[in-house]
C-alpha cells in the first residue's frame with residue numbers, strides 16, 4: 001500500500017539505539033509517494049518502574065490499529081526476570097496471535113563464522129510463536145521448600161501446529177530448494193512429538209514438490225554446526241526454535257545480524273518485527289550496538305507489507321556494508337545506520 005502506519009516500541013537498553021537506525025533506513029528506502037507515519041509507545045523497564053504497568057489494555061488496543069510494529073528489545077536487570085518478558089513481549093505475541101516466528105539465517109560474504117570451510121548458510125526457521133512451553137501453563141507446589149514441585153506444561157493444539165506447519169510448507173514450496181525439516185524430540189516427548197510428526201506428514205501430502213526431513217533437536221544442533229548447508233526451511237516448536245535460532249545467529253555472524261518477524265499471516269492483527277538479540281544492558285547507551293539486525297528486521301517488515309523491492313534494497317545494502325567491514329572498521333551504532341541509509345537511498 002501507499003502508506004505505512006507503524007507502531008514503534010523501542011523498549012529497553014540498546015533497543016532505543018537500534019530502533020532509531022532502523023527508522024532512519026526505513027525513511028531512506030521508501031519512495032516519495034509512500035507515506036510513513038510512526039507512533040512511539042513508551043513501554044518497557046522505565047514505564048514499569050514509573051507506573052507498575054507492562055502493557056495496559058488501552059495501549060494493546062491502540063497497537064492493534066497499526067499496520068505493523070517495530071520493536072527494539074525488552075528486558076532490564078532492574079526488573080525481576082520474566083515480568084517484562086511475559087507481561088510485554090510474550091503478551092504482544094500471544095494477543096496478536098503471532099504464530100509464525102520467522103527467523104532467517106544467512107551467511108553474508110565477509111562475515112565471521114566460527115565454522116571452518118565457510119559453508120553456504122541460507123535457511124529460515126519457522127518457530128511456532130503462541131504455544132509450547134511458553135503459555136505459562138504450570139505451577140509450583142510447596143514453593144521454596146526442599147519438597148517443591150514445579151511443572152511447566154508444553155501446550156500443543158492440532159489447530160496451532162497445523163497452521164504453522166502449513167505456513168512452513170508454503171514457504172518451502174516458494175524457495176528454490178523446496179526442503180522442509182521438522183525439528184522436535186519425538187523419541188522422548190511422545191505426545192506432542194507424535195502429533196507434530198503426524199500433522200507434518202499429513203500436510204506434506206499436499207506438497208509433493210517439497211522434500212521433507214525429520215531431526216531430533218539435539219541432532220539438529222550438531223548439524224547446525226557441522227552441516228548447516230543441509231537446511232532450507234525448518235519448522236519447530238516455540239522453545240526449540242528459541243534455542244536453535246540463537247545458535248543459528250552465532251554461526252552466521254553473530255546476534256548483531258539476526259532479524260525476526262512475529263507474523264500473523266491472516267492479517268487479523270499487526271505483525272511485529274524485532275532483532276533476535278536482547279537489550280544488552282552492558283553496552284546500552286555506549287553507541288556500540290550493531291543496528292544491522294534491526295535494519296534487516298525492517299526489511300522483513302517491508303516484505304510482509306508488500307514492499308518487496310525495498311526489502312531487497314535493504315538486504316543488498318547490508319550485504320554491501322558487511323563486505324566492506326574489516327577488523328579495523330569500528331563504527332558507532334549511528335555510523336552504521338547512516339552508512340546503510342546512504343546505500344539504500346542511492
Ligand code: IPM
Pocket residue numbers: 085086089090242276
Ligand atoms: C527471543 C527471546 C524471547 C523468547 C524472550 C526474551 C522471552 O529470547 O525473542 O528469542 O524466548 O522468545
Ligand code: MN
Pocket residue numbers: 242243246
Ligand atoms: Mn531467544
